[in-house]
Amino acid sequence: MNTWSISLSGISTVLSLELKQRIRSKKTFIALGVWFVFMGGITWLISQFFDVERSISGGEPQLSRWLFAMITMFVMGMCLLVAPVFSASSIVSDREHGVLATLQATKLSAVEIAAGKLISSWLVSLAFVVATIPYIAYAVWLGGVTLWQVCVVTMVVFVEVALICTIGLGWSAIASRAIISTVFTYLSVAFMTIITLIIFAAATAMTQTYEQVSDWRLPDSVARRYTAELNTWFAEQHSDNAAPPAPPLNECVWVQRDYAYNVTHTEYTWWLLLLDPFVIVADATPTSSFRYDGMALADDPLTVIKLAVRSTRIGESAGEDRCGTAQWYGDYYVQPRADGTFAIQRYGPHGSESPSISEATIIPESPFGGYNIDDPVWPWGMASNLLIAAVFFRLAVKRLAVPYGVLPTGQRVA
C-alpha cells in the first residue's frame, strides 16, 4: 500500500524519535568517552613503535604514513564493531517493547520507518568515527599524509559504517529477539572481513595448476645482441648529448619459462576479497607506491594491501611484462621513461656515473590484455557493498510493511 512512499517529514519524525532516545541514554555518551580514551591509547601505542621525533624532522615520512595507516585500519575495525550495537536492535527492540505496531498503524510508511532508523544508527556510529579525528589529525601533523588521503579514508569509513548499519537493520527486521540480530550482524561483519579471506585462501588453493608460465620479453638472442650493441656504444667516446640505442622492443615475443611450477590462479578468485571493507579502504586511499626494478613496492600497510589485492586480480599465470618495465641487460639497467626514451645506467667495474638517455622510440603496445597494477579494485568493492546494503534495506522495508501477510512463526503483531 504505502510501503514505498517516502516523505522527508516522515523520516525526520522517526529520526528525531530514535535520536532522542539515544541522546537521553547516558550509555551512549559513556561509550563515546571510553572509545575516545581507548583510541587515544591505541594511537599512543602505535606511535611508540616508530621514532616519531625523526619523522617530524621530515626525514622519513613513511613513519607517519605507517601511523596513519595503522590508525585508519584500527578506526575502521572498531567502527565495524561499534555500528552493529546501534543498528542491530533497532527494529526488533521496538517490536519487543510493543511500540513498533503503533508506529506502523500511523501514516508512516515502511520505508520512512526503516530510513529513519537507519539514519539514526548511522549518525550515532559516525559520532564514533568523528571522535577519532584528533588522532588522525595527529598523523597528518606528523607529515607524509595529505588531507586528501584523510578525506577519502573518512568517506570510505562513513560508507562502510552505513553498510554495517543497513545489515544490522535488515537482521533486526528479521530476528525475533535483539540478541539474535546482534549475533547475526556480528557474524556478517566477521564474514565480510575475515571469513571471505579464508574462503579466498581455500578457493585459491584449489585453483592451482602445474604449468609453464610465459613472459612477454625479448628472446635471449635478441637480448644478447642488444647487450653487445650497448657494450660497443659505451666503449666509444661520445659527446654529452649523444644517445645510446634503445632496446628493440618491437622484437618482444611470448617466451615460455623453461621450468614448470604450481601456479595459483588468483585471477579467478580475487573478487572474493572485494567485500572486505579493509580492502576497500586500503585500495581507495590515494597512497603512492613506488617502482623498483619494475616492481610496484610499498612502504605502508594500506599500500601493501592495495598492491596485494591488485596483483591477485592480475594473477600469476599472466607472466611478466618485461618489455614494459625496467630490465637488466648484462651490466646495463634500462628503465623506460614517460617520454618514450630509456634511461640506461651502466654498473660494474666500468660503471657510469649517471644514466644516459636513449633516443625516443615508439614502445609497441603491450599484449597484456588484463588488468594493470594501477587499476583500482575499490569501485567494484564499493558497488558490491552497496548492493548488499540495498538487499538488506529492502528486506527491512518488506518486513515492516503492513498489513502483514504471513507472519514469521512465533511473532505477534501486538
Added chain:
Amino acid sequence: MTDGPALPSAAGLPASSAPAPGIFARQVRRTFGSVLAVADVSFVAPAGAVTALIGPNGSGKTTLLLMLAGLLRPDAGQINVAGFDMASHGYEARIRTGWMPDTLGTWDALSCAEIVTCYGQAYGMGKAFAAERARFMLERVYLAEYANAPARVLSRGQKQRLGLARALVHDPQVVLLDEPASGLDPRSRIELRDLLRALAEAGKTVLVSSHVLSELEEIADHSVFLQRGQSVDIRAIQRNITQRGWRLEALDPAALQAFLNAKNVPWRPGSAATTEVVVNLPNQESALALLKDAIAAGVPLHTIAPVSGRLEETYLSLDGERQ
C-alpha cells in the same frame, strides 16, 4: 473531542460532520500457520455508537482488531473501515483509524507529551500543532500533570490512559480499543466511559474489546460476540437464556425464606456477606409477579435485582468459552 484544536486539512482527514460509515466486516478469516485465529466473523459497527467486542481468551478479538487497524491482512473476507475497503484502500482506512493495542508499549526515555506529539507528527501534523494537540489529549485523559514526566514512571493505569491519548491524537473516525479498561481504577473507568460516549456522540465509530462486562453494558450500544474466532448471533443466544438469576433481600430474611418456601420457589443463599437469596426466574414479568406477591404477603423486601448483566449471561452461555 470536537472542542480540541481543529485538525488542519493537511492532516488529510475528512470533516467529522460528514456521515461516517463505521465498520463492516463480512466473513473475515485469518490463520496463523495452522492456528485458525479468526474463522468467520461478520458484523457491523455503526458510526455514532459504541460497539463492544466480547469473547473469551483466544477467541480472536485482538486478531480481528489488528485486521481492522490495517496491520494484518485477512486471508479471506471483506472489511470496510470509515468508508474504505481494506483490500484496495487500506492506507486511507488506516490513517482514519485510532488503534490502541492491549500491550502497553512506550519509549521509556521520552516524556508523555513527547510521545503523544511524536504520534501526532507521525500522522502528518506539524510539530507545533502536534504539541498543542498532545497537550489537549493529555488533559483529556487526565495526565496533564505528567506531561513532562518520562513514560517510564507512569503506573499501569496511567500508561493505559497515555495509550488512549496516543490513539486519539489524530481525531480518528474509527476508534479501536483493545481492552482499554484493564488496569483502570473505578474512577478512570467512569472517565473512560464518558470519553467513549463523547466520541460516539461526536459521530465516531467506537469498537471496544473488553472483559469487564458490567462496564461494557453501560457503554455499549451494540455488542459483537466472538467464540472460537466466529461471530455469534446473540439474539439466538438471548432467546435461549430461559432463566436469569435474581437477587432478593429483605429486612427479615426468615420471612422471605418462609414466603419463598410457601410459594414453592426454589432458592439458594446468595453471597455469604449478606442475607440475600437467589432465585431463578424466566423473565421480567415473573419477577414483577413475585415482587407483587411478596409485598402483598407483607415480606419486608427492599431489593430485587438481576444477579448479572445481560452481557455477562450471554457471555457465560457461550459454550466452550476459553481456548
